[in-house]
Amino acid sequence: MSGIVWLGDEADPTWFPEVSTALAEPEGLLAAGGELSPARLLAAYERGIFPWYSDNQPVLWWCPDPRAVLFPQELRISRSLRKVLRSGRFVTRLDTAFTTVIEGCAAPRASSPGTWLTPEMIASYTRLHALGFAHSVETWHDGVLVGGLYGVCLGRVFFGESMFSAETDASKVALVRLRAEAQARGIALIDCQVPNPHLRSLGSRCIPRAEFVALLGRHVRPHGPGSWKAL
Numbered sequence: 001m002s003g004i005v006w007l008g009d010e011a012d013p014t015w016f017p018e019v020s021t022a023l024a025e026p027e028g029l030l031a032a033g034g035e036l037s038p039a040r041l042l043a044a045y046e047r048g049i050f051p052w053y054s055d056n057q058p059v060l061w062w063c064p065d066p067r068a069v070l071f072p073q074e075l076r077i078s079r080s081l082r083k084v085l086r087s088g089r090f091v092t093r094l095d096t097a098f099t100t101v102i103e104g105c106a107a108p109r110a111s112s113p114g115t116w117l118t119p120e121m122i123a124s125y126t127r128l129h130a131l132g133f134a135h136s137v138e139t140w141h142d143g144v145l146v147g148g149l150y151g152v153c154l155g156r157v158f159f160g161e162s163m164f165s166a167e168t169d170a171s172k173v174a175l176v177r178l179r180a181e182a183q184a185r186g187i188a189l190i191d192c193q194v195p196n197p198h199l200r201s202l203g204s205r206c207i208p209r210a211e212f213v214a215l216l217g218r219h220v221r222p223h224g225p226g227s228w229k230a231l
Contacts, residue, residue: 007034007061014043019063019213028064028194035059036124038131045152045159046220048213050193055118065209068192068199070160072182075175076203084169085176091140092177094228098129101136101148105162117162125161128152135228137178139170146170149178151191153228156219158182159191175202181228188219 005017013034022030030049034040036059044050044061053060077085084090102125106117128134133154139147147170149163158178165171182190191212192204 004029005031007031007059013037013040016044016047016049016061019048019209022063022065022209028062029060030063031061032058034061036120038124038127038133041124041128041152042133042154045154046216048191048209048216050159050161051121052116053118054116062193063209064194066195066206067209067212068195068204068206069212069215070190070192070199070202070204072179072187072190074203074205075179076201077176081169081172081176085173089141090146090170090173092174093138093140094177094181095129095135097138097145097148098134098136098150099126100145101138101150101164102126102162104145104148104164104166105150107164125150125152137174137181139165139167139174139177141167141170148174153187154220156186156188157191157216158187158189160193172202189215 003023007016017031019030022028036051041051047063048067049061049063051059052062102117102122106122125134129136134150134152136148136150138145146167147163147165149160149171151158151160153159163171163174178190181187192199195204195206
């Protein structure tokens with residue numbers, strides 16, 4: 001871990017090095033160590049930093065450049081997805097099954113039999129949910145949870161963490177609901193962290209890290225916990 005800052009558990013949980021000091025290889029690695037307390041996680045997200053590591057590693061903190069983002073008004077809804085939405089097949093809900101959603105995101109997938117969502121991370125985000133900062137958007141079919149996403153909301157920014165789908169289009173339906181909630185609640189930016197073809201097809205794009213951090217400065221503060229069950 002040479003070249004990056006080590007965060008000890010005894011350190012000020014709100015302190016992080018400047019994101020401009022993140023490594024170029026691996027892209028965006030900024031710091032290691034520390035714990036996943038609510039104070040540290042919230043301080044990280046305020047700065048555009050997120051944890052991502054596996055069971056056999058210390059906590060690793062990242063802020064890549066460029067940054068994948070989705071502006072709510074730029075979400076692409078295909079003709080086939082519009083047909084699914086009109087069919088009424090799925091029902092979406094907010095914050096009614098947060099733990100089940102994050103466990104669904106942690107489940108092994110055909111393309112990736114492992115998971116980066118460690119038990120420690122699941123417990124930490126569940127604590128943030130209890131405090132009103134982490135939220136789930138859920139897709140239900142005949143009373144069964146079949147997809148969803150979760151993330152952290154600070155001010156006018158939703159930091160998306162992960163999504164899962166047990167039925168075709170279920171996670172996309174959750175993303176459409178997230179777009180609707182973002183527009184209703186004045187959320188200006190959905191953070192997608194790192195690019196991937198799936199999110200790109202839905203309208204996400206990459207912006208320079210400096211631009212992303214500037215957007216956080218405009219939209220993250222002031223922030224506080226809040227319920228997503230009703231406006």
